[in-house]
Amino acid sequence: MSEFTESDFWRLVTVDDKTADPESVTQRLKTLLADLNDEQLIAFDKQFSICMRQSYTWDLFGAAFVMAGCNDDYGFSEFRCWLISRGKQVFNEALQNPDSLAQCTPVYHLNEQPYPYLDEYDLIAGLLYEERNDDELPFVPSGLDQPKGKRFKDKPKFLKLTYPQLFAKYWQ
Secondary structure: OOOOOHHHHHHHHOOOOOOOOHHHHHHHHHHHHOOOOHHHHHHHHHHHHHHHHHOOEHHHHHHHHHHHOOOOHHHHHHHHHHHHHOOHHHHHHHHHOHHHHHHOOOOOEEOOEEOOOOOOHHHHHHHHHHHHHOOOOOOOOOOOOOOEOOOOOOOHHHHHHHOHHHHHHHOO
């Protein structure tokens, strides 16, 4: 692999086993990224940052809230990592219509609750680069203090209207 492409990115981040536990998903990506050279690792991290920025929306935050009770920035970051791991098609559909995530199955469960989170999935490339070079990856600022769009209303009646499929499937 010489020039790193968007297709390469999606091939690396997309998980085949949708029921895999978060630790094995993370380990899989670590193993795959170890084969990249430094320039490819930088390109991977840049593409990951782009996806994280694209998905930093109140509409997706609301979807995460309905699916798994996500209610803070850290959890929302982990949710967006999980979303990226589902692949390009699911990711793009969710950007257009967050309620489409109701069709995104299966979802890993922890203690019998849906767990659409990947802890520090977005940091793997940076940690690997730092380990190799004793230096950090170039910082790519998100540029946003708040998610894009209008904040979702967290009352059940509004959530049911905004996310009918997710609400029917996940709301407890």
